Structure formats: structure tokens, C-alpha cells
Amino acid sequence: xxxxxxxxxxxxxxxxxxxxxxxxxxxxxxxxxxxxxxxxxxxxxxxxxxxxxxxxxxxxxxxxxxxxxxxxxxxxxxxxxxxxxxxxxxxxxxxxxxxxxxxxxxxxxxxxxxxxxxxxxxxxxxxxxxxxxxxxxxxxxxxxxxxxxxxxxxxxxxxxxxxxxxxxxxxxxxxxxxxxxxxxxxxxxxxxxxxxxxxxxxxxxxxxxxxxxxxxxxxxxxxxxxxxxxxxxxxxxxxxxxxxxxxxxxxxxxxxxxxxxxxxxxxxxxxxxxx
Numbered sequence: 001x002x003x004x005x006x007x008x009x010x011x012x013x014x015x016x017x018x019x020x021x022x023x024x025x026x027x028x029x030x031x032x033x034x035x036x037x038x039x040x041x042x043x044x045x046x047x048x049x050x051x052x053x054x055x056x057x058x059x060x061x062x063x064x065x066x067x068x069x070x071x072x073x074x075x076x077x078x079x080x081x082x083x084x085x086x087x088x089x090x091x092x093x094x095x096x097x098x099x100x101x102x103x104x105x106x107x108x109x110x111x112x113x114x115x116x117x118x119x120x121x122x123x124x125x126x127x128x129x130x131x132x133x134x135x136x137x138x139x140x141x142x143x144x145x146x147x148x149x150x151x152x153x154x155x156x157x158x159x160x161x162x163x164x165x166x167x168x169x170x171x172x173x174x175x176x177x178x179x180x181x182x183x184x185x186x187x188x189x190x191x192x193x194x195x196x197x198x199x200x201x202x203x204x205x206x207x208x209x210x211x212x213x214x215x216x217x218x219x220x221x222x223x224x225x226x227x228x229x230x231x232x233x234x235x236x237x238x239x240x241x242x243x244x245x246x247x248x249x250x251x252x253x254x255x256x257x258x259x260x261x262x263x264x265x266x267x268x269x270x271x272x273x274x275x
Contacts, residue, residue, distance in 0.1 A: 024086035
């Protein structure tokens, strides 16, 4: 599995937990609601003994919610910290598990986007978080620069730290603010825009189409169940927004980019803006 910080796993043991994620030095466990504190501590101690790189075990106590898609965890065992140190695709990231959304499941997706980027491109990443997309792209391609826009102040702080940590100052720029306000004020357009958007109602395509160059590519992420996708709702949405923005587009590809629930998936649509 390579570096221990790359490990991401889920255990389906019904007797003890519903599942757990290992994110670098942290293990985040979803316990059965009937488990008592003693049994939780026993399970956590077993994790710490069986995985030397795990330093802290936390209990997941809430689902992702809000515009920043944050969740809450509770300390169970090990070192009292909620900061993860996570490595993937030759990059290293530090972030607080409670205040910053981060999905290790998207590691291969980030590398795939980086592989699609070409030499000299200027790339814009929206909803950039602690800058995993921006950093993986800059580290694994020959793009000229990447700009990452993130609403959360805490995530932006970690994003700046991660840019320095990965020695990408000058190639990755972090912009803190709401994309609805930031994009209309930008003077530059981009060859490629990655819309790493959370599961929100607003599609943000109205402001995104204004910042893409002719023949540029938009990678749009949407969240649907399979029955909705059979009705072509995602293609219809993008084509409608393109028409409203006065843009002619060509949908190059649609793919599943991970599950978010039972028969519910994150889909990525690659859109070429022809004019």
C-alpha cells in the first residue's frame, strides 16, 4: 500500500463498528450507537497496536453538513490531536479533521485530473479546501500555475501551509472567499477549471462559465443517484446553464467519481467550451 499515510480503509464488522477511515495518522471510527465508552476504548487501543502509524483514534459523531461540509469527531485514544498528516500522489497535506473537509477517496481522481492537464495551462480550482486538487495538479503536471479558491478561512490557512510544505510557492495561489464574489472580480480567464464543489443546491456554473477560455475544459462534479442519471439530468443542467451564459459546449465524458451513499454517486462531467 506504499506510505502508511496513504492508507484509507473501511471495516464492515457489525459486532464492533459500522466502519472506520484511516487518514494519515488519524483513525476516524463510526461506532454502533449502543457501544459504551469502555468497548470504544478497547477497539481504539487495538487499532493503535495494529497500525504503528496511527497516533490518534477519533469517533465520528456527526455527518458532513453546511456550506463548508464539516463534521464533528470526539477523542477516543492516543495523542490528543485532530490534525491529520496525509500523503498521496507525492504530496503531503496537513489539516484539522473537524474544520476542513478532505476526502482520501478522491486521491485517484485528483491524479486523473492532473494527468489531463497539459504544459503551460492556467488552472482554476473552485471549492479548493486545503488545496489537494491544486497541489496534486501542480506537482504532477507542467501547468503554468494553479489558483485555488476556498470559502473557509481555516481551510485557506492550511492550504497556504500545504503550498509551502510541497514547495509550490509561485505555482499555486490560494484565494480565500466566496466563488460567487471572487470569480466576477477576476480579470484572468483559465484553460481549465476544476469545480470540486460540495453537495450543494447551487451549481455555480453561471460564474464559472465567465472565467473559462475558448476551447477550455470545465470538470464539473454533481451528486445524483443512478435513476436520476438515467434521465440525463446532469447533461440537461449543464447545457441549460451554458445556453444562459451564451456558451456553446461539447460534453466530452461523464464518469462516476465515487459513491456517497446507497446507489448515490459523485459524477464528473468533462465539458469543453467551444466558444
